[in-house]
Amino acid sequence: MTPALVAAAGVPTSPITDSLLLTSTGLVSAGGAEPLLARTRGRIKRLYFTGGEYVHRGDVLVKLTNYSFVIAPRDGFLGANLVTTGQYLTASTPVTTISRRRTLAVTLLPPTGYPCILRPGDSVRVWVAARPTRVVAGVVGPAADSALEILLGPGAPFRIGERACVGRHSVRQLAAIGAVAARPTGRE
Incomplete structure (x- = not known):
């Protein structure tokens, strides 16, 4: 989703949106x-x-x-x-x-008409609008019925039923991370 689409959809944003590409929102659950x-x-x-x-x-x-x-x-x-x-x-x-599960998950439906940029195994960041600075990492699980499930680690500071925002690193930030990792350390 582009920043213009995010604003038009009324999706809650956070101070961290500069480093994240918002993809969707979903509900926090615990797997049934x-x-x-x-x-x-x-x-x-x-x-x-x-x-x-x-x-x-x-x-x-x-x-x-x-x-x-x-x-x-x-x-x-x-x-x-x-x-x-x-x-x-x-x-x-x-x-x-x-x-049924001991950890929380966020279930989301990618917006129709837009290609889903999340794939199973991708690492994402998750937060809720009420606490935008409390960001946790999640992993995209397998898709079921066109819905994606973001699996959260133990201790995620969310409650069942809250609407969570899911984002991932922008291409520019991923490139910068890769460039940092590929930079010589001077110790060779």
Whole structure:
């Protein structure tokens, strides 16, 4: 996408756009979600989680008045909270959802009518408009149904559902990096 198309599309920009060629925006996800059921009965006394946070297997999510608990069955990101304090749970009550993956990803659809300049294996930079200086590296994963998935490393400072901007080095910057790497060091 050219800078003019970025401005026309209303895509959030960041101070780092001089060194990046913006290609698209997408939503932060964690590779699908499955319902997390209560698997016990009782009235909710206290909730110990919020939607979008990362939990580890065995973390307590809900404490019931009968001294039983709803715990995380595995590591993953939680979806929205589907229950409230005081609510009565049955074993089949959905409490929230939990991701299938332990790391975040950005799913994006390249703009129609423009050639996609991202290919699987490319290294990209990812940020969100609310925190444009918090840029993390990602790797373009295999395409599925014309969508691309940008895989993010552990600890990415994003939340599920945020709209993320994805960019890559411009040709000029890649050439400069290559020129620096090819420059003699004087130690030969």
